[in-house]
Amino acid sequence: MAARKEIDGSASVPAFYGKELRWKREAVGLTLRQAVEGSFYGVSYLSEIERGQRRMPLDLAKHMDQVLRTDGFFTRRCEDVRKAKRGLVAPYFEDALEMETHARDIEEWNPMLLPGPLQLEPYIRGIILAVDPLEPEVTVKAKVTARRDRAWVFEDAAGPASWAVLHESILREPIVEDDAMAEQLAHVAAVARRRRFIPQILPCNAGAHPFMMGSTFFMSFSDAPPMVYTEGMFSGQLIDDPGVVTRYQQAYNRLRAAALSPAVSLRMIEQAAEDYGNGNHARRRERSRLADEQLQHGT
Structure with a gap:
């Protein structure tokens, strides 16, 4: 014993x-x-x-x-x-962060950003400094390290079974330089290729759909009831009411049904990474800018 x-x-x-x-x-x-x-x-x-x-x-x-x-x-x-227990994460996220380490399954919806555990340093820095450009460098470094420490959620073979629905705009609207965006999306695709999580892309033309709001993720456990965590810009909420959790889960199932298949989604992520890397995305962006200028000047 x-x-x-x-x-x-x-x-x-x-x-x-x-x-x-x-x-x-x-x-x-x-x-x-x-x-x-x-x-x-x-x-x-x-x-x-x-x-x-x-x-x-x-x-x-x-x-x-x-x-x-x-x-x-x-x-x-x-x-x-x-x-x-307050530390480098927002107070409203602390309980969800702790629960994440015990989750058996995680299902996630992200309308604007890649899930935190998939983010690389340039992407993380871009988010932190967008919220507070005056954040001290020592704090930025500590926050980057803390977020990268969560990479195990998607990359560890012993991590939870994970599913993520991502809006197509995450691929099309970069928040870092193109080379960094190429590396970031290639990393997401590589993790998915290792079958560490299943991605689905909700296309921009999907129309009305559930969760037209902030990010949401579900956690189920082997020794506790399931939970839902929803987050806005400066707030977050853990929900454990069984009836409400069930309604969220039903809505998430409808969201997955509206998204592209995992295979098509993965190819789309890989293509976006390639486009950022070879300059295609930048060229399309420039053509779009010129078209807008012509439209504004009536030419």
Whole structure:
């Protein structure tokens, strides 16, 4: 039998919280399985909370307070733990980021940008500096590193099964120089070719479709209910209501039906990368600019 691993409660607020949870559970003589009985969560989920590796959802905190008879202790303090974990990502994305590391499957919709774990440094820099041109270089570098650290989501063989629907404008409207865009799209295609994720392109002429708004992604787990995360420019929301999650999933299924097939989408990504690399995209852009000028001058 593996030796029991002690928890260092001084390592972080989540570790302190988890250690207290384990102590209370063991004090009343409950196993992990007995403690989660009657909740929607699995044994591994609770174990990771006790080790400071996972956040405590509010509904599970209420369940543990009831089971352990702790008078609301864990319910009152789970928000404190969440606040203590702030770092280089936006506060509203922190919980989703943590859940991402435990997801079994991820399905994503992006109307304007490539998914974060697929982004290379020039693309990441372009996004960061577009939001805040005065961002200190040391912070930019740290944010780039933090985002590249998420590459495992799409590139690790042990990562979640992933599906991404991307709007065609992501391929046609570059946010970095053409050579960097060529490298970026070639990277996306290479990851897809290794069967690490399935891409679908929603064409510009698709008309009205679900999710005509900000990015959305779904996460399903082996030991917890599914979740939806939606994000706008300066806000994000995690949704766990089963009925609402189901409606989002149904809408996503309709979105996938409106998108091009994975095989056609992958060829389109590869062609876009080639066009940026050989100058075709720049030439088309110049022809379009000249046509617009002629139209404006009535010639």
